[in-house]
Amino acid sequence: MLGLSRKDFLTLLFVLLLVAAAPIFLNPFPEGSKFAQFNAGYPDLMQRFVIFGIFAIGYNILFGLTGYLSFGHAAFLGAGSYAGVWMLKLLTINVIPAILVSTLVAGIFSLLIGYISLRRSGIYFSILTLAFAQMSFALAASVLTPITGGETGLQTALNDPRILDGASVGGNIPAPSLFGLQMGYSWKVAVGDWLWTFNVGYYLCAFVLLIAFYISIRIFRSPFGMMLKAVKSNNQRLSYTGISPRPYTLAAFVISGMYAGLAGGLMVSMDPLAGAERMQWTASGEVVLMTILGGVGTLIGPVLGAGLIKYFENIFSKINENLLEQWFAFMPEGLGDFIVTIIYPFVGKGWHLTLGLMFMLVVIFMPGGLIGGLSGIYKRVFRRRSTAQ
Amino acid sequence: MGALEVRGVNKRFGGLQALNDVNLTVEEGRIHAIIGPNGAGKSTLLNCFVGRLTPDSGTVMFHGKSLLGRQPHQINQAGVSRVFQTPEIFADLTVLENVMIPALAHRDGIFEFNAFKPMRHETDIHKRAHDVLEDLGMADKTDMVAASMSRGDKRRLEMAMGLVQEPKLLLLDEPTAGMSRADTNNTIEVLRHIGDSRGITMIIIEHDMHVVFSLADRISVLAQGTVIVEDAPENIKGNVKVQEAYLGGAH
Ligand SMILES: Nc1ncnc2c1ncn2[C@@H]1O[C@H](COP(=O)(O)OP(=O)(O)OP(=O)(O)O)[C@@H](O)[C@H]1O
Ligand SMILES: [Mg+2]
Numbered sequence: 316m317l318g319l320s321r322k323d324f325l326t327l328l329f330v331l332l333l334v335a336a337a338p339i340f341l342n343p344f345p346e347g348s349k350f351a352q353f354n355a356g357y358p359d360l361m362q363r364f365v366i367f368g369i370f371a372i373g374y375n376i377l378f379g380l381t382g383y384l385s386f387g388h389a390a391f392l393g394a395g396s397y398a399g400v401w402m403l404k405l406l407t408i409n410v411i412p413a414i415l416v417s418t419l420v421a422g423i424f425s426l427l428i429g430y431i432s433l434r435r436s437g438i439y440f441s442i443l444t445l446a447f448a449q450m451s452f453a454l455a456a457s458v459l460t461p462i463t464g465g466e467t468g469l470q471t472a473l474n475d476p477r478i479l480d481g482a483s484v485g486g487n488i489p490a491p492s493l494f495g496l497q498m499g500y501s502w503k504v505a506v507g508d509w510l511w512t513f514n515v516g517y518y519l520c521a522f523v524l525l526i527a528f529y530i531s532i533r534i535f536r537s538p539f540g541m542m543l544k545a546v547k548s549n550n551q552r553l554s555y556t557g558i559s560p561r562p563y564t565l566a567a568f569v570i571s572g573m574y575a576g577l578a579g580g581l582m583v584s585m586d587p588l589a590g591a592e593r594m595q596w597t598a599s600g601e602v603v604l605m606t607i608l609g610g611v612g613t614l615i616g617p618v619l620g621a622g623l624i625k626y627f628e629n630i631f632s633k634i635n636e637n638l639l640e641q642w643f644a645f646m647p648e649g650l651g652d653f654i655v656t657i658i659y660p661f662v663g664k665g666w667h668l669t670l671g672l673m674f675m676l677v678v679i680f681m682p683g684g685l686i687g688g689l690s691g692i693y694k695r696v697f698r699r700r701s702t703a704q
Numbered sequence: 705m706g707a708l709e710v711r712g713v714n715k716r717f718g719g720l721q722a723l724n725d726v727n728l729t730v731e732e733g734r735i736h737a738i739i740g741p742n743g744a745g746k747s748t749l750l751n752c753f754v755g756r757l758t759p760d761s762g763t764v765m766f767h768g769k770s771l772l773g774r775q776p777h778q779i780n781q782a783g784v785s786r787v788f789q790t791p792e793i794f795a796d797l798t799v800l801e802n803v804m805i806p807a808l809a810h811r812d813g814i815f816e817f818n819a820f821k822p823m824r825h826e827t828d829i830h831k832r833a834h835d836v837l838e839d840l841g842m843a844d845k846t847d848m849v850a851a852s853m854s855r856g857d858k859r860r861l862e863m864a865m866g867l868v869q870e871p872k873l874l875l876l877d878e879p880t881a882g883m884s885r886a887d888t889n890n891t892i893e894v895l896r897h898i899g900d901s902r903g904i905t906m907i908i909i910e911h912d913m914h915v916v917f918s919l920a921d922r923i924s925v926l927a928q929g930t931v932i933v934e935d936a937p938e939n940i941k942g943n944v945k946v947q948e949a950y951l952g953g954a955h
Contacts, residue, residue, distance in 0.1 A: 318822055538808050538826060539819035541797075545805050548794040555754060555792065556865065557780035557809035566817060 323532050326614060330528055334521040337361055338511050345508030353630055358501055358514035360629050362585050364622045365520040366578045369527045371605040371617030373574020376534060377567045378603070379612035382547035384441045386599050387428065387448030391421040391572040393455065393594030395579025397462065400469045400589045407479035408471075408489045410498065410519070410584035414577065421576020422569055429568035433561060436550070448599055455591040468590035491584050493519060498585055516585045523581060524618075527574060532614060534570070543567050575602075604670075608677055610684025619685055627666050634662040705768070707732040707905045708753070708873060713762030715748055715929075722748045723759065724929040730873075730922075733903040735895070737910060737920035737937075741950055745929040746909045747789050750875050754786050755779045766873065777814050783872030785865075787879050789909075791858035793865070795851035799842065802850050803833035803864050810869040836868045839894055841887075855882035860891065867898065876908040880915050892918045917941075925949060 316324045342356035355361070374388055395417035402413040432443040455463040463469055473488050475481065491498045498516035505511075534540045542563050545553050553560050583589050592598070605624050610616025636659055643651040661669045681688030710728040714721070722745045730736045738746050751757040753764055755776040764771045771779055785806070794802050807829045812818065837843050840860045845853070850861060859879055866874050879895075880888040892915055898904055899919070910916045916923065917937050924934040927949035933940065940946055 318820075320822070320824065533820050533822070536822045536824070537819045538812075538821065538823055538829075539817060541801060541805065541823055542808070544797060544801075545794050548796040549792065552792045552794065553805070554776040555756075555780060555786060555788075556806045557777050557814060557869070558805070559775070559777045559814040562815040566819075 317529070319532060320536070323536065323614075327525070327529060327532065330615065330618065331525060334365060334524060337364070337521070338513050338517070342509060342511055346505075346510045348508070352633055355626055355630055356512060358499075358512055358517050359585075360625065361514070361517045362520050362581075363625050363629070365517065365524045366581045366585075367602070367605065367621040367625055368618040369520075369524050369581070370575055370578035370602050371609070371621040372524075372527055372531050373571040373577070374602045375571075375606050375611065375613075375617040376531060376543075376574070377564075377571035378606055379617075380535070380540060380543035380547060381564050381567050383433070383436070383564055383568070384603070385432075385444040385568070385571075386441050386596065386603070387432075387444030387446075387451075388571065388575050388602055389596070389598035390428070390448035390451040390594045391425050391575035392579040392582075392598065393451065393589070393591065394424045395421040395576030396583050396589035396593055397455070397469055397579075398576070399580040399583035400471065400587055401462075403471050403477075403491060403583065403587050404475040405478065407477055408491055409480070410491045410493055410580075413491070413584055414523070414580040417580030417583070418573050418577045421579065422573040425569050425572020425575075426565070429565050429572065433564050433568060445596060445599070448594060449596060452591055452594040452596075455594055463589070463591060466591065468588055470589070471587040491587055520581050520585070523577065527577065528614075528618070535614060539563070539566070604674060606684075608674060608684055610686030610688075613684065613686040616684045616686040623685075624670065627670050631669065632663060632666040636663070706730050707767060708907070709763070709765040710749075711763045711765075713749070713752060713759045713764065715745075715752065715757060715759050722929050723752070726762070726926075726929070726931055728924060728931065728934075730905060730907060732905055733899075734921040735899050735906045735908060735919050737908050737916045737923045738926055739910065739913075739916055739923060740926035744926040746926055747877055748929075749926070750786065750877055750907070750909070753779075753875060754784060780809070780869075781814060784875065785867075785869050785871035785873075786875040787859070787862045787866050787877060789877040789881075791855065791862055793850045793858055793861055795849075797850060798846065799837065799848050799850055799853070799861055800830075800833055800846040802861055803837060803868050804829050806865045807832050807868045832868055833864075836864045839867070839897075840864050841890055856880075856884060856887050859883060860887070863891070863894075870902070871904060874904050874906045876906060876910075878909055878911065880910065880912055888912065888915065891915075895919055 319327065338356045338361065341361065342354040344350040344354050370392060377383055377385060398420035399413040399417040402416045406412050428444065428447045432440055432447065435443060456466055471488055496515050498519065501512050501514040503510060503512050542558060546560050546563055550560050601624065605620035606617045608623060609618065609620025636655065639655045639659060639662070643654050646654065677684060683691065706729040708730040710726055713723050713726040715723040726749060738749070740746055748757065752759045753771055755774055758772060766782065766784065794805065811829065834843065834846070837846060840863060842857070842860055842864065845857065850858070853861065859882060863879055880891050883891065895906065896919060899906060908919060920937050922934070923937055923940045924931050925940065925946050932945050932949055933943055
């Protein structure tokens with residue numbers, strides 16, 4: 316089906332269901348209930364889940380398959396964002412050109428940086444990508460201000476030319492749309508005490524994620540993908556086998572750069588604002604964490620990792636001291652306070668601490684990330700059962 | 705003129721003259737054995753053929769074209785495959801994948817952006833890899849992860865990786881080291897069969913004299929970086945110089 320094996324097709328189907336039903340299952344708590352603040356099913360956040368999922372899927376094609384650890388992929392996301400906003404300003408408020416052009420621009424940019432960085436491997440490659448990304452960040456924030464808007468960032472404005480549809484707009488800055496359907500438009504459906512929000516922008520992002528995921532499966536299962544795995548396994552041997560590893564790694568680098576650009580293009584299609592901080596090394600590091608946490612070299616791991624980290628960043632981080640005290644109020648005075656004192660550093664603003672711990676545990680005890688760990692458990696249980704029979 | 709012509713090759717590592725004016729002619733379609741004590745420079749010589757090392761001086765001509773100064777992948781594409789002394793395999797991949805990669809390299813060249821065709825649909829490549837593994841008695845191990853195999857099996861796997869490319873020249877660096885007697889005999893059979901049926905030229909380095917005398921059409925004896933004798937197998941056994949080299953060497 317669709318050129319996929321049965322197992323891969325089911326994986327794709329699973330992701331389809333996951334993203335299609337996300338607005339429902341990410342809002343498990345009734346509106347106004349005690350736990351409502353743990354609902355993650357609002358458009359902003361769901362868009363971010365999916366966009367960073369795309370970013371991580373692409374990053375995994377480079378890091379997961381070839382083992383080349385890039386610390387500079389945020390530069391491509393940033394470049395894609397700027398390109399996207401420029402399309403929204405110059406061409407049309409329709410998001411299609413913005414998304415396509417940001418992918419293309421990031422592709423060209425990554426060809427350039429990849430060509431130079433891939434002259435080295437291992438840690439030197441990582442340092443080169445980091446250096447390029449930091450240079451891009453510095454340039455975007457200073458010298459390139461006319462193109463990037465410097466520190467304030469680049470955004471759509473009232474006097475934008477918009478060659479294709481500029482005339483049709485009245486007194487407001489138009490919102491990005493897909494042939495007139497605004498990205499910010501949502502249908503709200505209330506079922507009992509629950510409230511579900513179905514947002515146009517989210518479903519566009521989800522649709523793009525499915526395509527991105529499908530392409531990634533095809534790459535993983537292709538001869539090209541097998542060569543990339545061989546690069547990771549034994550680069551030397553590959554050249555004695557008649558293969559030149561460099562063009563393979565460069566192709567993987569450019570593909571992952573284009574995924575990053577695509578993510579950037581979607582970001583500005585949801586919210587037409589691009590800033591230099593998007594290129595900073597912390598943003599590059601984040602996608603590395605997502606990929607490792609979910610499972611390097613697994614198909615679905617990066618999507619999971621992206622979702623998890625974004626959930627932590629946005630939801631887990633909101634737990635504050637008041638809330639903790641409410642939760643533990645049922646306990647005897649001293650004990651409750653004691654527990655709150657212990658837990659407090661790990662929640663709210665301390666979410667990085669919990670994430671860090673979780674990351675360490677995964678790296679030490681689950682070398683294959685969450686997906687690797689889960690499939691390991693599954694296999695063990697399954698095998699035990701089949702030998703018992 | 706031979707398939708491989710080596711003239712006046714020298715290689716020095718610091719103070720050690722690893723190869724000293726080596727001359728070698730390998731006739732097309734023949735199996736040429738290189739023997740000699742440990743540290744004689746046998747592997748170093750092969751390294752000079754596949755682009756791992758560049759000799760300080762001398763020439764290496766393969767069917768009239770120089771192999772020196774070319775990239776390893778270009779040399780392989782020219783028809784030279786090698787089995788390494790310490791197994792060089794794709795340890796994380798399966799046995800079948802290990803053999804399909806060189807098969808793809810043989811068909812598609814140094815780079816091919818074949819990113820959408822599922823590997824499952826490469827039936828030709830699958831069949832060729834299976835056939836070679838079958839020949840080497842590894843048909844039951846295709847789905848094993850290469851890293852988990854015994855040293856002898858890794859050897860056989862590497863041989864399959866070389867043979868699937870249908871090379872013009874196959875370089876074998878101690879192909880039977882670490883193999884059981886039975887597997888060694890099987891390997892001898894396979895190599896002899898391939899030598900006879902496909903006419904692949906082979907250079908084989910071996911310490912196991914049973915293997916050498918079963919296969920070789922011609923033997924060169926290397927000691928301290930120099931070819932001291934080159935002759936037909938029947939003349940090597942009784943040669944005084946050869947016995948001296950082994951007795952005076954590391955053995
Ligand atoms: N890359 C290198 N750098 C320095 N010295 C080297 C290098 N490669 C080989 N040598 C040295 O050159 C000499 C010849 O080594 P080589 O591996 O060619 O021997 P060999 O004949 O293959 O021996 P064996 O039968 O043990 O495999 C040895 O003394 C070895 O230590
Ligand atoms: Mg050797």
